[in-house]
Amino acid sequence: MPGYLAKQAELKAKGVSDVIVYCVNDSAVMDAWAKDQKVDGSIVSMYGDSGSLLAKATGLELVDAGVMQALGNPRCKRHTMIVEDMVVKEIFVAESPGDPTGDAKPESTFVDNILKHL
DSSP, X not given: OXXXXXXXXXXXXXXXXXXXXXXXXXXXXXXXXXXXXXXXXXXXXXXXXXXXXXXXXXXXXXXXXXXXXXXSSOEEOOEEEEEETTEEEEEEEOOBTTBTTOOSOOGGGSHHHHHHHO
């Protein structure tokens, strides 16, 4: 998220009006994270998907056995979408065999990659 905050001007110059972050957490967790990341007044908004409704609807629900064992409930795959007029134009998912969370190689979801595709 820090990259998206740091490159707000570049994103806006390419026509981005909003950066929406959602996670399988409740709104209290997301509000605390937003406050910690100082997103107030920025183009970044943060939302909770506590029931995994959006994660399921987009096919991005993370139900890997190891993740489920560690966290106890499904999560959302690490991803970034480019959406125009409510249509998903591109989606970048950071996952690979043996790395369902995308921790080893998350770069496809970083702001620099997205700027290249706008």
